[in-house]
Amino acid sequence: MELLTAKEMGRADKLAIKGGVAGAVLMENAGRSVADEVSLRFPDASTVAILCGPGNNGGDGFVAARRLLERGYFVRLGFDGDPRALPADAAEMAARYSGTIQPLDPALFDHADVIVDGLFGAGLARPLDGKLANLVGAANASGVPVIAIDVPSGVDGTTGMILGTAIRALSTVTFFRFKPGHLLMPGHLHCGELHLADIGIPDAVLETVKPTLYVNEPGLWLERFPWPTVDGHKYLRGDALVASGAADATGAARLAARGALRAGAGLVTVASPRNALAVNAAHLTAVMLREADGPQGLAALLSDTRKNAFLIGPGHGVGEETREMVLTALKATPAVVLDADALTSFAETPDVLFEAIHARAAPVVMTPHAGEFARLFGDVPGASKVDRTRTAAARCGATVVLKGPDTVISAPDGHAAIDTNGTPWLATAGSGDVLGGLVLGMLAQGLGGFDAGCIGVWMHGEAAKRFGPGLIAEDLPELVPEVLEDLEEYGLDG
Template sequence: MRLEILTPEEMGSVDRKAVDAGPLDGYGLMQNAGAVVAAAILERFAEAEGFLVLCGPGNNGGDGYVVARLLVERGVQVRLFAETEPAAGSDAARARRACPVEPKSYSEFEPVERWLVVDALFGAGLSKPVEGREAAIIERVRTSGLPVVSIDLPSGVSGLTGKPLGAAFQADLTVTFFRKKPGHVLVPGRQMCGELLVADIGIAETTLNRAECKTWENHPALWRAALPEIGISAHKYSRGHVAVISGGATSTGAARLAARGAARAGAGAVTVLSPANALSVNAMHLTSIMLRRADTVEELEAFLSDRGPSGAVLGPGAGTGERTRSFARSLLDRAGAAGGLVFDADAITAFRGDPETLFAMIKASAAQVVLTPHEGEFGRLFPGLEDAPEVSKVERTREAAMRSGAAIVLKGPDTVVAAPDGRAAINVNATQHLATAGSGDVLSGIIAGLMAQTMPAFEAACAGIWLHAEAGRVFGRGLIAEDLPEMLPQVLQSQFPEHVR
């Protein structure tokens, strides 16, 4: 599967390598790009009565001239709008000369009913906010309601960040080339593309140095091989034992959701470690999941010594005070080499004043650590890496992983996972039904459950996010967090039948 995601800059270097290797030059690639776009348009929009092609000054516009020419050759009506001539000697200038349609200026642009707009204004070379006459055309197209096919990217959407830079098209179909770019999978770019087609334009697969690729679309192909297998002689503890730290009497549900997530993800045993004042409320709601008292670090450490769990979740409902901070220190200190720790919610917020101390402990620990912040929690731990218009969520998450020494799961509709070694994956199967209280708690449990079964942190985080999202997607409307663990068996059995024996 072609799961690699290339930044516009990386794509530019692939293009250059492809041209150097031949046989196609830049103009040849542009011809192929135009041809795949024209074919996709004719196949999907056969009922369109004519085409309004908008060409920008660069190679994206060059692709537009090729599309216009090919559509004219098919005998359909085409009007072309361009404001700036392509640079002399460029591939786009050659495509412009070969195009039989004389461009009109943008000011002459008029929407025509039942026609289709081909957006070839800007692609990978978007370098500043779209304003003025281009913004005016985009607004006219939007109010006309005409369908839009965008070449490479909806003009105005940054291929790097997925965010609009000024005005931007909402496309019905976007045709990009060779590989997806971050802007096609990060929101809001993902929705602004409409349907996304990744087309082959004759760039050899060998042009891409796969070993250098560090960013992927999250998909089972990335981590299927690392999914835990249950051996025939398994016993409950050999399948992994997860400890989940509960909060006090009025905030115990989050830990139980995480515990249930860990159990359904396949951990053979799960223990909730509860303050004394919450033991009875936890006991009333737990059956197969075990319960043990842990008010103090000494009690936690006694449990760690007795039972040697292979995974733990700290944070959901745990409180942001000294108990949580001291439990974090103890878990990082005492977890064996195979231990997998997930710090979520309050375990993240508890270190807001002193993230460097947490990062130093993580780096010194033998445990594999995953931090699962939402944007608010992320900002508390990583000042300076907050969301900003021109920064990519992938790069922010990657930088946070390097700073902290943990795998970072930055949650949202486009959850990004990054590892300290630079690997990153963008998740695309989530549904908005996951935006429900406690859904993140279940996720932390699923990831810990997978790590407790010896799945490495990055793979466990990617698998956990995908399974969690798939459970939400399959369940659909009316989802509450309690439903997520209960959907996992169905998702696991339908997607990975070989793992259920």
């Protein structure tokens, strides 16, 4: 599913109206869906406090108030100013509301069963302060559950940043498409449960809006998923290589290798320095083992043209040898995944890495966490995590997977996705190594960098959710077959 920035959503509204859908109809549908959410969640509630702001979000609030009055709720509506000064559609909805209007004041919350936040929508561009900040603070402190319209007031709908202060909602009802701020931190923490309402905007407007940001879900990439074919064999499923660290740092490479194998790569080999061969051999079965000491040893392995995907970084150590091995790999033909120490090794010379990536044709995927990203890209500009990741991907020429609770995957051409299925249980040593292996497995099967990054991240989150509490990195590859089985059934169903 596409994600729309506040600007893109405004354009979608205008295109719908230009196409014959009255703005008042869109607002009526939006307000009704908010009233429906209140009725569904709080069928036995008595008093609803509704906060209406000076724009169309306030108009949605007036519609919700009228609808809830009609359903027998006692409504306290707060609004400051003259309703006739609202934008035209919102002023019309205010005129249709027959109840009383009170000033915006914390007294609205006294003995209320639920609060509806219609102060500001996704397009808020200034920090909340003064009276409105105090009102938001009082709503949060009241203990009364809040239903937010579009986004919780104070959350930037495009960046997810908090503008001064923000409502903490039990649920948020938004319209047509989710906004980036619903999924990006810290805004996501303020949204509660998200609900998407159809208010009558036709999907055809997206052909003109042309969004380039998506939710990372199977619908984005499933039609390109590399399922094995009846007449296939292991070499058709890809031959992946993972660089091992020294004898005291081999586990990360083995985690990645097992992830790649579970993801579907036909063959996976650990490229090990001589001093680590014995310890690696003691722990590998289906994953193969080859000696590769330094850049020359790696070059010899990569000269085998069947090797079509390579991962370096986990447990490899930061320094000159890692830098040289990365550059050796980038001069070869396989797709490359760079993680952890492979990224940090270029913290002082990022342009050397970026030039090598731009000079090759095969895809490169980087999988940094926030610290590794900062070391490699410095103060890359951008108002949001999406903007920063896009800028970084364009600069370096690789698909960048910026990990976190709101992982963002961005291709060099600007297409990006926000992942939504992560879980706190992934905050455990080695989980990122498995992710690198999952991405490697997808690249080995012939996918491009963006699809490989999106699928790897999604499978990683799904596997973790299935295990839950007590998860350790070794558990993740073993859950991948179950994830793939369900994914295959999902594709067959639809």
